[in-house]
Amino acid sequence: MSKNNNKPIEIPKPTFERLKKYHALLLQEKDKEYISSEEIAEKLNITPEQVRKDFTYLNINGKPKIGYHIPSLEKELSEFFGTWILDNIIIIGAGNLGSALAKYKGFKKIGIRVAAIFDNDPEKIGSLVGELSVLPLAEIKRVIKRFKVKIGVICVSENSAQEIAELLIQNGIKAIWNFTPVNLQTPPGIIVENQDITTGILTIKHLMEKE
Amino acid sequence: MSKNNNKPIEIPKPTFERLKKYHALLLQEKDKEYISSEEIAEKLNITPEQVRKDFTYLNINGKPKIGYHIPSLEKELSEFFGTWILDNIIIIGAGNLGSALAKYKGFKKIGIRVAAIFDNDPEKIGSLVGELSVLPLAEIKRVIKRFKVKIGVICVSENSAQEIAELLIQNGIKAIWNFTPVNLQTPPGIIVENQDITTGILTIKHLMEKE
DNA sequence: AAAATAACGTGATTATTTTCACGAATATTT
DNA sequence: AAATATTCGTGAAAATAATCACGTTATTTT
Incomplete structure (x- = not known):
């Protein structure tokens, strides 16, 4: 069961900047279904821990052994940035x-x-x-x-x-x-x-x- | 007597980002001769202390009661970013x-x-x-x-x-x-x-x- | 079906960055 | 020429952010 149904904490600025990068990266990763924190980290030259921690600020859950479901990830980021509003x-x-x-x-x-x-x-x-x-x-x-x-x-x-x-x-x-x-x-x-x-x-x- | 003739410390990343903003701002402030940390801070929506601290990473000295000599400031930033090299x-x-x-x-x-x-x-x-x-x-x-x-x-x-x-x-x-x-x-x-x-x-x- | 594996999730720790507080310096005023 | 006002410079304290370390969980292998 996922726990963070409330988003009480303000998102740190560095995290915000990285969220934009994750979003941009995902728009490029349309071929796969899942992506791991390690893979994201490598492409953006940061650490996997940071990626995982950043995701905790949104309602994002990954699957152990598999990684993050790309469409869900994208949806969550898209919602955060309001990109589904025209x-x-x-x-x-x-x-x-x-x-x-x-x-x-x-x-x-x-x-x-x-x-x-x-x-x-x-x-x-x-x-x-x-x-x-x-x-x-x-x-x-x-x-x-x-x-x-x-x-x-x-x-x-x-x-x-x-x-x-x-x-x-x-x-x-x-x-x-x-x-x-x-x-x-x-x-x-x-x-x-x-x-x-x-x-x-x-x-x-x-x-x-x-x- | 100015003291920091050596620049041993690595410049913090947030400071680096702000240095670029100071540089951009100065290219716009050609009419005055001096500018205070407070004035810079106000235009960039940060605190004067931060401006002053950032400047300590370069060889930048201001004059109490007056502020920073704009041409010197610009020269120092220009040197830092290598903008005097073509x-x-x-x-x-x-x-x-x-x-x-x-x-x-x-x-x-x-x-x-x-x-x-x-x-x-x-x-x-x-x-x-x-x-x-x-x-x-x-x-x-x-x-x-x-x-x-x-x-x-x-x-x-x-x-x-x-x-x-x-x-x-x-x-x-x-x-x-x-x-x-x-x-x-x-x-x-x-x-x-x-x-x-x-x-x-x-x-x-x-x-x-x-x- | 149990064991092994790979990746997530996160509290605790460490590192970094910002803010605070105040002394020093230099114009300006009296 | 002394007093005053303003702004710089900077260690110390506080706040913020990154890393670490390890428990948890889902999949894969045996």
């Missing part, structure tokens, strides 16, 4: 980065649908990005209401990022996924997730230094 | 994402130069991405040698990611910046930094769930 997002900025995101196939698996992509460059408005037609910024208000959009993605140039953030918040956006290096100023209650692209390569540069 | 990188995959990276202006500041961008789609080969002409994969070997490239960026589709990784490693690449969700298998000694795009939005989704 969220419409909008992308502001139809440059290469915005376009890349608009076309990204992986969103579907995690319950994300790109409702629209916006730009204020007349040359881009009306052009196709995947299956979406680029809309003018003036349409933002309508689209947010129509599709109940809560998440906005900022892919504009650095100097208009703050302005766009304010526009989104005015129109009811609750979370911003910020692809610019700008430190956005937002009122309390608004979630901002910075996707600073330079971060990844700084790690590489530092690791290379050491040798 | 590294040539190559990008494999000239889709929207590869193109976005190839055009990204922020690399210059952190000592990164995009030496070339590759694709094997005949339609793309020869076309311009910013100031670069897209090269065929067959040119990879030559370019890596010519520009002493150590870092390769993978922006191809999921199903060819592993193959491209192997090709790069065969030709002497030491670090891979992987923009696909694939868990790349690489020999020891090769640095792999995964830039999983879904990670950011999973955090957002989970935070939104809670309300």
Whole structure:
């Protein structure tokens, strides 16, 4: 009999970060039915104990001698991250980065649908990005209401990022996924997730230094 | 007199992650000359003590009553991350994402130069991405040698990611910046930094769930 | 059907990281 | 020039997280 029907304890931050990695890994492991903590650990360069302990924070049970049932694991993680809820997002900025995101196939698996992509460059408005037609910024208000959009993605140039953030918040956006290096100023209650692209390569540069 | 002329202690991982944030923040704070730990802390939602303690791991000294000299701070962080060394990188995959990276202006500041961008789609080969002409994969070997490239960026589709990784490693690449969700298998000694795009939005989704 | 095996689950221990508290230092004010 | 205010620097204490060690359980083998 499984015991943890209550989840009283707050999940440690490092655990949270790893849960995201387990989730990503499972989306790649579709061929097998079961996976052991040791196998997961090896692929992610951590210890099996850590994997098992992390899973205790969710309602995840493995089978001794066998490992964890992949579909169940995936379901539990998916539930934790809310990926079974469909969220419409909008992308502001139809440059290469915005376009890349608009076309990204992986969103579907995690319950994300790109409702629209916006730009204020007349040359881009009306052009196709995947299956979406680029809309003018003036349409933002309508689209947010129509599709109940809560998440906005900022892919504009650095100097208009703050302005766009304010526009989104005015129109009811609750979370911003910020692809610019700008430190956005937002009122309390608004979630901002910075996707600073330079971060990844700084790690590489530092690791290379050491040798 | 400053005391820490030796850096014997390993930098804690959480500190390392924050150092990247300080570095990114400073690239935005060009107008002032000094900044206090409190100001940094507020912008990054951490405590001033933590900022000060983090700085003790580098040769960083602030002035009481004034704060930290921004150019010195930046120099020290830059040295730590090796951003004053120019590294040539190559990008494999000239889709929207590869193109976005190839055009990204922020690399210059952190000592990164995009030496070339590759694709094997005949339609793309020869076309311009910013100031670069897209090269065929067959040119990879030559370019890596010519520009002493150590870092390769993978922006191809999921199903060819592993193959491209192997090709790069065969030709002497030491670090891979992987923009696909694939868990790349690489020999020891090769640095792999995964830039999983879904990670950011999973955090957002989970935070939104809670309300 | 009993024994052996392989993997899970977890309390206890150890290690790491953050926070606290306060002394030291340097501008600024009186 | 002394007093005051502010901010840094840092050991010590507290909080958090990772590892260890071993009991438990389900499968496989004999």
